[in-house]
Amino acid sequence: MYIDYLVIGQGISGTWLSYYLQKEGKSFLVIDNNKPNASSRLAAGIINPVTGRRHVEVWLADEILPFAWQSYNQLGNELDISAISTKSVIDFFPSPQMKLSFQKRIEEKGNFVFDYPDQNHFTSLFHYELGCGEVKPVYIAHLENIIPAWRQKLKSGSVLIEEQFDIDNLSLTATSVQYKDIVAEKIIFCDGYDGGNNPYFKLLPFAPNKGELLIAEIPGLPTNHIYKKGMIMVPLATPGMWWVGSNYHWEFDTDQPTKEFREKTEQLLRDWLKVPFTIAAHHCGIRPATLERxxxxxxxxxxxxxxxxxxxxxxxxxxxxxxxxxxADHMLYNHPIHPEADVNRFSRILSRNIS
Ligand SMILES: Cc1cc2nc3c(=O)[nH]c(=O)nc-3n(C[C@H](O)[C@H](O)[C@H](O)COP(=O)(O)OP(=O)(O)OC[C@H]3O[C@@H](n4cnc5c(N)ncnc54)[C@H](O)[C@@H]3O)c2cc1C
Known part of the structure; x- marks a missing residue:
């Protein structure tokens, strides 16, 4: 079988790449092993305009945030699903230092950060002694809707192969690749954390990061906000269900959930919430992070x-x-890739022998 592109992985990266290839009328196949704890199957999907303790704007905010809003809305309309929604984050200050840093950002006229006008508004729901601020708008990409709906679309077009891709079966010619009986002009790896083992790219400075989360049932909580106090609570599509997480570990021996995270997070919820909750699930995934972010x-x-x-x-x-x-624009029209993202910034390291 001859195709233009072979895409490995249908997390959120492979989903969007195959979406744009389809829009451009290219022939492609996606191979995905449906790993249950792949990052995209566990993520909260938060698109926060600010980052870090100082609440500075995220990288390329002016371009990336409107692009995300527009593209998820378009995808949602095409698939007839809810793909993105707008919320605000109610940031309950966990310490006097964090409160000061938030207020400083407001004084600096930082974008997206605001005083919350009625400081007593949440007293029936939460314990919070140091007050709260608000970050808005914050989007949630509903990955729990998007990934399965796009998978279904790929399946119905017979362009999804549900299996483990084995790189030992990949061979290269001057102008194409061959995998089993598939010959493609290009193969694009969107394989997340597993990409660190790919012989062609394993020299890249990957820095995988482990994160855990709980799924909690909290019926009494209004869903127009994301709530934050050390942990983040995000409303899920199923009414009454909440995503609660996460932690960040650069060093880890296993990709399994830990008793330590569960106990600590349950305790935090007991101390924070005034409404009852029950824990429905506990998961763990590995973020495909990189050293220079x-x-x-x-x-x-x-x-x-x-x-x-x-x-x-x-x-x-x-x-x-x-x-x-x-x-997609690079492969089809030779458009440049943003220099801070272009993998060719590592061309020297990638030119070493493949083993
Ligand atoms: C706990 C947690 C919370 C997070 N919260 C957020 C958040 O709120 N907002 C946010 O923006 N990001 C969040 N992230 C990060 C986000 O999940 C990742 O940035 C994103 O999902 C990466 O997507 P990806 O498609 O590149 O990789 P992945 O999601 O890892 O997808 C890779 C895909 O490739 C498949 N695959 C891999 N190897 C093979 C193979 N050999 N053969 C076949 N298939 C293969 C896997 O099954 C998977 O489907 C979170 C991550 C974690 C772990």
């Missing part, structure tokens, strides 16, 4: 039939649509 996008400098769309780190919901579009 920028994604890896583009074609291999030595093997241009091989490409990568990976390294989305903690921000795949916002970065994936934007850089999938850049990747």
């Amino acid at each position: 920028r994604p890896f996008v583009g074609l291999h400098p030595v093997y241009p039939a091989i490409g990568i769309l990976n390294g989305m780190g903690t921000k795949g919901s916002s970065l994936a649509p934007f850089f999938a579009r850049q990747m």
Whole structure:
């Protein structure tokens, strides 16, 4: 079988890349092993306009945030699902220092951060001694709707192969790749955390980061906000259900959930919430993060039939649509990729021998 593109992985990166390839009328196949704890199957999907303790604007905010809003809305309309919604984050200050830093940001006239006008508004729901601020608008990409709906679309078009891709079966010619009986002009790896083992890209500075979360039933909580106090609580599509997380570990021995996280988070919820809750599930995933917190996008400098769309780190919901579009435009129209994301910034390291 001859196709234009073979895409490995249908997390949020592979979803958006295959979406744009389809829009461009290209032939493609997606191979995905449906790993239950792949990052995109666990993420809260938050698209936060600010980041870090100082609440500074995220990288490329002016371009990436409107692009995400527009593209998720378009995808949602086409698939007839709710793909994105707007909320605000109620940030309950966990310490006097965090309160000061938030207020300083407001004084600096930072975008997206606001005083919350009625400081007693949430007293029937939460314990919070140090007050709260508000970050808005914050989007939620509903990955729990998007990933299965796009998968269904791929299946109905017979362009999804549900299996483990084995790189030992990949061979290259000067202008194409062959995998089993598939010959493709290019193969693009959107395989998340597993990409760190890919012989063509394993020298890239991946820095995988482990994160855990709980799914909690909290019937009494209004769903027009995301709530934050050390942890973040995000309303899920199922009424009364909440995503609660997360932690960030750069060093880990296992990708399994830990007793320590569960106990600590349950305790935090007991101390924070005034309404009852029950824990329904506990999961753990590995974020495909990178040392310099920028994604890896583009074609291999030595093997241009091989490409990568990976390294989305903690921000795949916002970065994936934007850089999938850049990747598609690069392959189809030779448009440049943003230099901070272009994988060719590592061309020297990627030119070393493959083993
Ligand atoms: C706890 C947690 C919370 C998070 N919260 C947020 C958040 O609120 N907002 C945000 O923007 N980001 C968040 N993230 C990060 C986000 O999940 C990632 O940035 C994003 O999902 C990465 O998507 P991806 O498609 O690049 O990789 P992945 O989601 O890992 O997808 C890779 C896909 O490739 C498949 N695959 C891999 N290897 C193979 C193979 N050999 N053969 C076949 N298939 C294969 C996998 O099954 C998977 O479907 C969170 C992550 C975690 C763990």
